[in-house]
Amino acid sequence: MLHQFYPQVLHDYRYELNKDMHLAAAHFIPASAAGKCTNIHGHTYVINITIAGDKLDRTGFLIDFKLLKDIVHKRFDHSLLNDHREFGDTDTSDPESFPTTEVVAKTIWEMIQRELDKLHNKPRCLQVLVRETPTSYVVYRPKEEDFSDE
Ligand SMILES: Nc1nc2c(c(=O)[nH]1)N=C([C@H](O)[C@H](O)COP(=O)(O)OP(=O)(O)OP(=O)(O)O)CN2
Ligand SMILES: [Zn+2]
Numbered sequence: 001m002l003h004q005f006y007p008q009v010l011h012d013y014r015y016e017l018n019k020d021m022h023l024a025a026a027h028f029i030p031a032s033a034a035g036k037c038t039n040i041h042g043h044t045y046v047i048n049i050t051i052a053g054d055k056l057d058r059t060g061f062l063i064d065f066k067l068l069k070d071i072v073h074k075r076f077d078h079s080l081l082n083d084h085r086e087f088g089d090t091d092t093s094d095p096e097s098f099p100t101t102e103v104v105a106k107t108i109w110e111m112i113q114r115e116l117d118k119l120h121n122k123p124r125c126l127q128v129l130v131r132e133t134p135t136s137y138v139v140y141r142p143k144e145e146d147f148s149d150e
Helices: 032-038 065-076 101-116
Strands: 015-027 041-053 124-133 136-140
Touching: 015 065, 041 065, 041 101, 065 101, 101 124, 101 136
Parallel strands: none
Antiparallel strands: 015 041, 041 124, 124 136
16 A cells, blocks of 8 residues: 555544545546547556544444445446446536546545435545546545535
C-alpha cells in the first residue's frame, strides 16, 4: 500500500478517520477533447477518504473502516467505470457523469455520504482524494449545502 501525505481539511470535529484503498479499474472519457483518454485504458486508482464527527457508535467506531471499503471497492474494483449508472452509461452527453478523476471523486463522496446519513452518530465525509496516475490527483470537498442534514 502506498502511503503519502494528504491535503488536510480544516474542521472542528473531535474525531477524524482516514481510509486508503486501491482500485483497479478501466475507463474512457467520451469526449473528443480528451485525446488519448477517449480510448479505453486502466488505472490503479489510489483513494483516500476522510470522515469526521463528534460521536462514536456503540462499537466505539466513528465508522467501520470496512464499510468504506465495501461501498467503493466492492462496487468498482476490476470493472469498467463507464458501465456503472453513476457514470452515464445511458446518457454520455453530460460531462458531469463522465468518469473523469473529478467525477469519480464526487461520485464516491455521494455514495459514502448517502450511507453515513443512515447512521445515528451522523459522521460526515469531508474529503475524497482520487489519484489516477503517479502524477495526477483530484481532491473533492463538499460544501455545507451538500449535506442533507443542513
Ligand atoms: N482534469 C482532468 N484531466 C485529465 C483527466 C481527468 O480525469 N481530469 N484524465 C486524463 C486521462 O484519463 C489520463 O488517464 C491521465 O492523464 P495524465 O495524468 O496526463 O497521464 P500521463 O501518464 O500521460 O501524465 P504524465 O504527465 O506523463 O505523468 C487526462 N487529463
Ligand atoms: Zn484515465
